Amino acid sequence: MVPLRIGLLGLGTVGQGVVRVARRNAEEIARRAGREVVITAASARDPARPRDCDLDGIRIEADPMAVVQAGDVDVVVELIGGVEPAGALLRAAVDAGKPVVTANKALIAEGGNAIFEAAAAAGVPVAFEAAVAGGIPIIKALREGLAGNRIDAVVGIINGTGNYILTRMQDEGIAFDDVLAEAQRLGYAEADPSFDVDGVDAAHKLTILAAIAFGMPLAFDAVTCEGIRGITNHDIELARQLGYRIKHLGIAKRRGDAVELRVQPTLLPETELLAKVDGVLNAVVISGDAVGDTGYFGPGAGGDATASAVWSDIIDIARDTQGGARVPALSAHPEGIRALPVRPIAETRSSHYLRLQVADEAGVLRAITSILADHDISVEAIYQREPRGDQDAVIAMITSVVRESQIIEATDAIAALPIARGPVNRLRVEHPGD
């Protein structure tokens, strides 16, 4: 099958991420999509500017409309942002029968009803996973993964900049204005921060989530929107005293035959998972009548993370162009499935927790740490309880990351020491992202 050819509008942070992912994961994408996917053209306001991605083989145009209309572009990826000219470019792509992938929350939230009507009439998909919550596949979860539910509520931290500011205020007691100024200096917040801190960006995203959740038209003007400029460190501290955290939430709730749509700073009980989501992370909790509450967490912005959502949409479109089952059972198409060696457990590497029961004698700790050192194992943390009366001493420790065979040899040697009382209790320490 011939490759699916992509045209990118915009080579900013997200556009460069889309190119980087294409370079890195071309083979992975092809075996999942069932055909090769290549970027043939891209538009950029300043084509000559140096960029953090390999543009080899990609034709760069100054005019985005030239990319939309190019004969070697099958799918248009719109990453310009803002309502116009992005809207005109998107409509031109639909008119030309070309599927569109966009990360443009403002355009979809404010103009989506007309766009979807035109796209449905033309039979052209318009995909927008990247418009909400960056790399978290929240639209797919809501629109497909929970499609059997009556959705009762969608509540989320859907603006990373605002959550970053509140987290710094909470953890370090810094005032709102000072955190904001620093975030602007570091490039986390725009020079005009109102989209983030006044809730407009969150309201765009909430509009999209609510329309999908409730099967209603996009209703951006109906969202009540309050920002976080009024939150003081004093409020954050008092809320904490009462057992709460302050978060800037987008809230869409079904209430009888009506819905509530609001973006507001709110208190969350500190035991809620959403209350524990700090920094630039995004998080959304969806309540469905069948499933109950499910939560989705991850990076809500960033070039590569948003590119992940863009590529999810592109691969959906590529899979739709094949016959047979749209999505292969194991993600890769059958001819792309490859056996992989599974590492023997003795070769896996991990940090370990050791609990030792030992005689309460001088030199015990030295004997144990000598054995560990002989096996190239260092101790990251140790906890020794005072022995009570004539009981044995208990030592718990966390080791450095070592091979399973190393730790087995070392703990066998420790267990064989005369001062050992029983076997060494051992558990692995896990860092999920490692």
Added chain:
Amino acid sequence: MVPLRIGLLGLGTVGQGVVRVARRNAEEIARRAGREVVITAASARDPARPRDCDLDGIRIEADPMAVVQAGDVDVVVELIGGVEPAGALLRAAVDAGKPVVTANKALIAEGGNAIFEAAAAAGVPVAFEAAVAGGIPIIKALREGLAGNRIDAVVGIINGTGNYILTRMQDEGIAFDDVLAEAQRLGYAEADPSFDVDGVDAAHKLTILAAIAFGMPLAFDAVTCEGIRGITNHDIELARQLGYRIKHLGIAKRRGDAVELRVQPTLLPETELLAKVDGVLNAVVISGDAVGDTGYFGPGAGGDATASAVWSDIIDIARDTQGGARVPALSAHPEGIRALPVRPIAETRSSHYLRLQVADEAGVLRAITSILADHDISVEAIYQREPRGDQDAVIAMITSVVRESQIIEATDAIAALPIARGPVNRLRVEHPGD
């Protein structure tokens, strides 16, 4: 378009959930699927047993093969569990060209390679979202939502019973055997708990997640599997002293050209989101090279929650039978989109946090609480800081759930009191699931 007709194999906990969801959400499902979906037949070992769902209009057969082969069944939903006879029934459905939806993790993990080969040859979809993590759409997230990523790791709490046991041990200091015995008495754990506590169930699910993540064949026999019988309250307490929680994890990690597949009790740093997932919840963290870490949380079992995943698969199949864009932009098909009134903010109901600055005088609290009582507002929690020197007093409180207009009137009245020093600072308290 004629309705899509479903045949259910099995009317146990999940089967009854699938019927309940069909009754409750028939209209929601139809507008999302683009066509009506009806359950026409179901099999049950004991057809006469009373069940917690409305079976009206559903033909009950004692022989599941009769449902598979029925002329009025287009899609077969297999909820019998176990490897056989479920496998034979599934193969018969594929041979008859009927799409299959299954919640059967053992069958897919141990026999899926042959099943998918036969299904691909026949061009028949076999869907299994319900086989992993109950209602969390984790297979869709991994297979579609993150399809542009090279997946580096999948780490999860994927057995709710085991996590419930560890949580009770941790929170209440109860011994493993006692928690297990109680869970069995309450019906949370099977009489033979080995599938849960020895990790076999988690290994089935991990096998499926790893195959999708890495595009490798299902490799159940290659999973290293350790259970939680050896975990003591002492270990849990010592781990806590060192800053960790003990969780039973399924871990699939890419390591160079190989992978690691293991189910093990492990320590997690207490700051990790996975470490904070308690009780019967499931949670999975996926690391992708583009997106970074994304997390998925929710109920991993239960009739209605698992039925949510089954219906997601059925709706996917129903959407695949239409022309045009497979998934409508706003989830419901255009003719199913309905405008909904958005509640004016004054009519929304919420609990509120109030911060008042007041003169440090006798009777102040009485004056404030009288106004609240006059507006039918009660106080759920209150925190008053000792005034320092001749400063004003600060009172922070959490109110009962009230209408927005009520709280505005009350706070206006409080702000007008002679003892008030400045406006009342007000924020909403949010309980996401409400």
